[in-house]
Amino acid sequence: MHAFRAVFLGSAVFIGAVPSLAVTALAQQQQVQPASSEGQFRIWLKTLEAAGAKVTTGSIQYDANSDLAKIGDLVIAWPAGAAAQGQGSGVSTELKIGSLSLKAFTVGGDGVRFTAADANDIRISNTNSPENGGLTLSHLELSNVFLPALTAFKPDVTRPVSSQISFLRLLSKATINTITADDAHFGADFSIDHVTLTGISEGKISKAELNGTRAALPPLASPDEGRSEFSSTAIVLDNTNLDPYLRLFEASAYLEAGSARAWNNLIDKVSVTGARVERGALSASFDKVTLEAFKVRQFEQNITDIFDRAALDPSYISQNPEAANRLSAAIRGSFAFESAGVSKADVAIPTQSGVAKIGLEAGSLSNLTASHLDRASFDTLSYADAGGSFELRRLDLNGVNLPVQPTTVDPASQPVAAALPTVGGVTAAGLDARIGAAQFGFEKFDLAMSYFIGATPTNVKAAVDHLKFVVDQVTIPGLRDTLVNFGYKDVDLSLRLSGAWRDSASAVAFDNIALTGAAMGTLSLSGSLTGITRQSFQNPRTVLPAEASAGGVQNLRISFQNDSLFERFISEVARQNGKTEDELKRILSTNMAAILAQIESPATRNKFTLAAVSFINNPKIFEVMTTTSAVTP
Incomplete structure (x- = not known):
C-alpha cells in the first residue's frame, strides 16, 4: 500500500501541474493561435516542453466539424526536480497514452476546459522507482470538464500538510460531469475493474462507484501461509463533500466558527457488497456493509502545526507526548458515524485445534465515535469450534x-x-x-x-x-x-x-x-x-x-416461596430415614433450634427458628426480617 500511496500522490501532482504550467503561456498566445482543439492542444504541448518536459506524439488528427482532436502514442516525460524554467535532470514522472481524443479543448486564464475526453492504454509511472508499478488504466472517459489553473499554488516544503490542503482547496474548484475508468491498477497492490464518478463540483462528488476492488494487505509472517487480500464486488459512496475535511486544517475556519463545532457529513453513505478478507487461513466475508452519515467537525483547536511537524519528522509524535495527546484527542472527538450495518457475515479463524467459525445474520451500530457507541445490535450470532x-x-x-x-x-x-x-x-x-x-x-x-x-x-x-x-x-x-x-x-x-x-x-x-x-x-x-x-x-x-x-448486613429480609421443592425434600429425607413425612416434620420442628445454633445473634437465631417451624407445618412462604438498626455479621 505504500507503493500505491506514492504512485497516487505522484500522479496527482503531475496531473495538477500540467495545466498550471500551460495556462500562462496559452493565455498570452491565444490571440494569434487557432482556437480549435488541435491548435490549443499543440500549444499546450509546446508550453510543456518549454517548462522542461519531453513530449512525443505518434500522430495528431483533427475533425473540424466536431472540433475533435485525436492524438496517438502521447508520451510526456517530466524531469525530476524540474522548475518552471525547465531545469532538472533525469526522468521522474512519465505519462503514456496509447490514444487520446479531446473535444472542444480550450485553455484560458482560469484553467482548462473540454466537453469530452476518451483515452486508452494510460500509464503514469515514476521511472526512478519502477518497483512501485505506477498507475495504469485500460480506458478513461471524462465529460464536461473544467480544471482550474494552479499557477497561484505555491507549495511550502516546511509545511507539507498545509500545502497539501491548499492544493486540494484549489483543486476543489474543478467541475466534471462524469469520469469512468476501466482496469485501474495502482502498482501491484491495488486494482479496480471499473470506476464511475459523477457530479464533481465545489469539492463534492455526487456518487462514486468502484466495482471489482482488490487490495493487498500487509504481508503475513510467512509467505507460505497464503495470500493476504481484501476484495469487494462493489463500493458505492453517495454525496462525498471534502469541504468539512479541508476546514479541519484551515486557520480561517477556526476564526469564522469560533467555539461552534457543528457536525457535517463528509460522506452521506458508503455501501460495500461482496466484501471478503483473506489472510492465510483466516477469512471473513460480508454480503453487505453500510456506513450512514460519516460525519466530521472541527478540532477544538487548530492543530495543523502538529500535522506539519509530524509530516517532516516521523519521530516528532513519539518524542512529544503532549502533542500526541492533543492529536489523539482531536481526532477522537472529530469523526463519527451515524450508523453502520452488516448482513450475512462469516469469519473463519485458525486455532490450535482446527478452525473457529463465527457467523452473523445481521448487525448494526448507532452513533459511533472513537469514544462512544450508543447501541450495537446483532441478530443470530453464532460461534463453533472443536x-x-x-x-x-x-x-x-x-x-x-x-x-x-x-x-x-x-x-x-x-x-x-x-x-x-x-x-x-x-x-x-x-x-x-x-x-x-x-x-x-x-x-x-x-x-x-x-x-x-x-x-x-x-x-x-x-x-x-x-x-x-x-x-x-x-x-x-x-x-x-x-x-x-x-x-x-x-x-x-x-x-x-x-x-x-x-x-x-x-x-x-x-x-x-x-x-x-x-x-x-x-x-x-x-x-x-x-x-x-x-x-x-x-x-x-x-x-x-x-x-x-x-x-455486615442491615435490614435483612429473606423469604422462600415454595412451589414443590419442600415437599420433594420431606418425601426423600423421610424415605431415606424410614420415617413418615409427618414424623419427619415433627422431628425437624423439635430440633430446629439446635439445627440453627451456628447463628451467633440470639435474636436473629430465634427469628429463623420460629419462621422455620411455621414453614414446616405450612410450607407456603418462609420469611425472616431483621430490624433497621440491627447489623448481622
Whole structure:
C-alpha cells in the first residue's frame, strides 16, 4: 500500500501541474493561435516542453466539424526536480497514452476546459522507482470538464500538510460531469475493474462507484501461509463533500466558527457488497456493509502545526507526548458515524485445534465515535469450534464508552489508572450453547449498569429468564444426586437482581435478589451490605473483598416461596430415614433450634427458628426480617 500511496500522490501532482504550467503561456498566445482543439492542444504541448518536459506524439488528427482532436502514442516525460524554467535532470514522472481524443479543448486564464475526453492504454509511472508499478488504466472517459489553473499554488516544503490542503482547496474548484475508468491498477497492490464518478463540483462528488476492488494487505509472517487480500464486488459512496475535511486544517475556519463545532457529513453513505478478507487461513466475508452519515467537525483547536511537524519528522509524535495527546484527542472527538450495518457475515479463524467459525445474520451500530457507541445490535450470532458451539438469537449493547489511555510525560510520577470500556446495558435472547458434552441455554438476559466509578458500576440491575440445563450435567456429585432423588430431570432457573451503592452510608443496598426454580420455588433476599467505601469501586479486585468480609448486613429480609421443592425434600429425607413425612416434620420442628445454633445473634437465631417451624407445618412462604438498626455479621 505504500507503493500505491506514492504512485497516487505522484500522479496527482503531475496531473495538477500540467495545466498550471500551460495556462500562462496559452493565455498570452491565444490571440494569434487557432482556437480549435488541435491548435490549443499543440500549444499546450509546446508550453510543456518549454517548462522542461519531453513530449512525443505518434500522430495528431483533427475533425473540424466536431472540433475533435485525436492524438496517438502521447508520451510526456517530466524531469525530476524540474522548475518552471525547465531545469532538472533525469526522468521522474512519465505519462503514456496509447490514444487520446479531446473535444472542444480550450485553455484560458482560469484553467482548462473540454466537453469530452476518451483515452486508452494510460500509464503514469515514476521511472526512478519502477518497483512501485505506477498507475495504469485500460480506458478513461471524462465529460464536461473544467480544471482550474494552479499557477497561484505555491507549495511550502516546511509545511507539507498545509500545502497539501491548499492544493486540494484549489483543486476543489474543478467541475466534471462524469469520469469512468476501466482496469485501474495502482502498482501491484491495488486494482479496480471499473470506476464511475459523477457530479464533481465545489469539492463534492455526487456518487462514486468502484466495482471489482482488490487490495493487498500487509504481508503475513510467512509467505507460505497464503495470500493476504481484501476484495469487494462493489463500493458505492453517495454525496462525498471534502469541504468539512479541508476546514479541519484551515486557520480561517477556526476564526469564522469560533467555539461552534457543528457536525457535517463528509460522506452521506458508503455501501460495500461482496466484501471478503483473506489472510492465510483466516477469512471473513460480508454480503453487505453500510456506513450512514460519516460525519466530521472541527478540532477544538487548530492543530495543523502538529500535522506539519509530524509530516517532516516521523519521530516528532513519539518524542512529544503532549502533542500526541492533543492529536489523539482531536481526532477522537472529530469523526463519527451515524450508523453502520452488516448482513450475512462469516469469519473463519485458525486455532490450535482446527478452525473457529463465527457467523452473523445481521448487525448494526448507532452513533459511533472513537469514544462512544450508543447501541450495537446483532441478530443470530453464532460461534463453533472443536470444543463446542453457541447460537444467540439477539444481542444488544447500549451506552458503550471507550475511554482512551492518555500518554503522560512521566508515567512513574503520574500513574494513570487503566482505561477500561464501560457498558450501560446488555440484552441477550435465545441462547443455545454446547461446551463439550454440556448443553444449556436461556430465553433472555438483561443487564443494566450506571453511575460508574472508573470501570465499576455502582448501580446494577440484572435478570435471567429460564436458564435451562439437564440435571445430568451438574458437575457437583452431591448436588446432582440430590436433584435426581428429588425427581428433577431438568433445571429451569430465573434470576432478578437489583442493587445500588450509597456513598453517604458506605453501603450497598440490594433491593431484591430473587432466584426462581421451575417446580422448586423462589428464594428472595434484600438488605444492605455495610462498610463498602468508594475505595471498593476504585480497586474492586483488592479492596472490595476485604471490605465485604469485614462489613455486615442491615435490614435483612429473606423469604422462600415454595412451589414443590419442600415437599420433594420431606418425601426423600423421610424415605431415606424410614420415617413418615409427618414424623419427619415433627422431628425437624423439635430440633430446629439446635439445627440453627451456628447463628451467633440470639435474636436473629430465634427469628429463623420460629419462621422455620411455621414453614414446616405450612410450607407456603418462609420469611425472616431483621430490624433497621440491627447489623448481622
